[in-house]
Amino acid sequence: MSADLSAHALVLTDAHKSFGSNKAVDGVSFSLAAGQVHALLGGNGSGKSTLIKMLAGVERADDGRLTIGDQTIALSDMTPARAAAAGLRFVHQQRSTFPELTVAENLAIGGYGFPLAPGGRVRWRAARRRAAEVLEKYDIEAFPDQLLGELGPARQAMVAIARALQVGGAGGILVLDEPTVSLPDTEVRLLLDAVRKHADHGQTVIFVTHRLEEVFAVADNAILLRNGQLVSEVAPRSITRGDLVELIVGSAVDEITPNDDAELGPAVLEAEALCAGPVGPVDLTLHAGEVVGVAGLVGSGRSSLLKALFGVLPVESGSVRLAGQPLSLASPRDGMRAGIAYVPENRAEDAAFPELSLTDNVSVAVLSDYWRKGRLRAGLQRRDARGLLSRFRIKAQSVEDPLSALSGGNQQKVMVARWLRRSPRVVLLDEPTQGVDVGARHEIYLLIREAVEAGAVALIASSDSEELAAICDRVIVLRGGRIVGEVPRTELTSNRVERLAHGQSKEVTV
Numbered sequence: 001m002s003a004d005l006s007a008h009a010l011v012l013t014d015a016h017k018s019f020g021s022n023k024a025v026d027g028v029s030f031s032l033a034a035g036q037v038h039a040l041l042g043g044n045g046s047g048k049s050t051l052i053k054m055l056a057g058v059e060r061a062d063d064g065r066l067t068i069g070d071q072t073i074a075l076s077d078m079t080p081a082r083a084a085a086a087g088l089r090f091v092h093q094q095r096s097t098f099p100e101l102t103v104a105e106n107l108a109i110g111g112y113g114f115p116l117a118p119g120g121r122v123r124w125r126a127a128r129r130r131a132a133e134v135l136e137k138y139d140i141e142a143f144p145d146q147l148l149g150e151l152g153p154a155r156q157a158m159v160a161i162a163r164a165l166q167v168g169g170a171g172g173i174l175v176l177d178e179p180t181v182s183l184p185d186t187e188v189r190l191l192l193d194a195v196r197k198h199a200d201h202g203q204t205v206i207f208v209t210h211r212l213e214e215v216f217a218v219a220d221n222a223i224l225l226r227n228g229q230l231v232s233e234v235a236p237r238s239i240t241r242g243d244l245v246e247l248i249v250g251s252a253v254d255e256i257t258p259n260d261d262a263e264l265g266p267a268v269l270e271a272e273a274l275c276a277g278p279v280g281p282v283d284l285t286l287h288a289g290e291v292v293g294v295a296g297l298v299g300s301g302r303s304s305l306l307k308a309l310f311g312v313l314p315v316e317s318g319s320v321r322l323a324g325q326p327l328s329l330a331s332p333r334d335g336m337r338a339g340i341a342y343v344p345e346n347r348a349e350d351a352a353f354p355e356l357s358l359t360d361n362v363s364v365a366v367l368s369d370y371w372r373k374g375r376l377r378a379g380l381q382r383r384d385a386r387g388l389l390s391r392f393r394i395k396a397q398s399v400e401d402p403l404s405a406l407s408g409g410n411q412q413k414v415m416v417a418r419w420l421r422r423s424p425r426v427v428l429l430d431e432p433t434q435g436v437d438v439g440a441r442h443e444i445y446l447l448i449r450e451a452v453e454a455g456a457v458a459l460i461a462s463s464d465s466e467e468l469a470a471i472c473d474r475v476i477v478l479r480g481g482r483i484v485g486e487v488p489r490t491e492l493t494s495n496r497v498e499r500l501a502h503g504q505s506k507e508v509t510v
């Protein structure tokens, strides 16, 4: 590929990386105009993370070249130090920031370092002054002495970005890997504004996301990968959302429309004056056939409510009934026995077994079904796993692969498949589509609907109010652990949900 290098901040030529026979990145070339936001898009497993890891020098490329300014580097020789020297700065989803340290300390550690006096003593006043300059420069509402953990999640991300930009001076390329995952909409907007400002000041940004509204809000250019290859490069402003979905998925995807006329079935799950940890008292009744959303700002108790209804968080007072019968939820075992399925928010810590095979990961909740007369029917277990992988369109080479070999979004689908296969009576899902591509997201919605039409109830906690508005029959809104409002289907918009979450006083424009 020939390119006018001077106009481009980065030129990538013929990047390749395979894992065994799997061509994760298969001959990708592109040139990025300087001072623009470039969204790197593609379905789960399309090669985005692998490509970024190659740029960062943490995944060794098989082939390819990278040109930044007047430097050309063979990708197979890339190391983190070379990437940093070339001006590539990365802010990963798992940001290495420290909530219990101050903003100034966070900016110094892993950033420009602490200013030292002769003898090695830290010059704290100078460190604070430097932090104040950085906060002012990037327009971050925070104080150097404030604990990072006291800031909202968007501002914490902004500090991580500012820190990355301090290393090695001005210019370079900022790579943001799904920076908005699990941020509520208002926080997303704050962060996107900050990203836009960086670009307006000349910063070149690569931005990985699955949330298409963010692409339209902030990106000048979109690079689309499918099966490790570049399928298209487009200016988002020149296409519709439907076109973009089609480019990502490879085919058109219909929007989900909840059935307004569906008759509600009998009460399946009833909570009365339920108190558990930060939640309560909560009264809640879920009827067969309903998908109910749980909205609320960070710390409102969304996740805790779901945990209490599964038995992860001990119920302190109040009662829960399942199909009219009292239910004691002292441990997750009680929840599982009662036919409750729970997909936690934090897959990596709470649910996944990264080194176990996909077969094991999708069958842990039904393992006893495969034991007959003291023997594990491993063939049947594998066959079922294969069927689930294809039903959930999980992209994997083999059911024997460890979960860790899958892309993030595909790992999430494995978690959902694990629970939905049990035909649960109650489905509790915490941020079920974080990191999941638009096509797979649609499939997860359909599978939730399928479970609900078969008589289950679903309770979905999400920070994405658009997601809730799109798939739920009604949404309850939590604040301070209590239900402060409910939005019925007929009035369900993301704007309405957000206003309630903020206490209605704040008008939100979406």
Ligand SMILES: Nc1ncnc2c1ncn2[C@@H]1O[C@H](COP(=O)(O)OP(=O)(O)OP(=O)(O)O)[C@@H](O)[C@H]1O
Pocket: 019, 022, 023, 024, 042, 043, 044, 045, 046, 047, 048, 049, 050, 051, 395, 396, 404, 405, 406, 407, 408, 409, 410, 435, 437
């Ligand atoms: N360490 C690894 N070992 C084996 N295969 C891997 C490894 N890392 C990635 N892959 C495979 O490479 C392909 C690309 O994965 P990658 O993580 O780059 O996708 P992605 O576009 O970032 O997906 P997502 O949106 O789900 O994060 C997938 O088929 C994945 O299973």
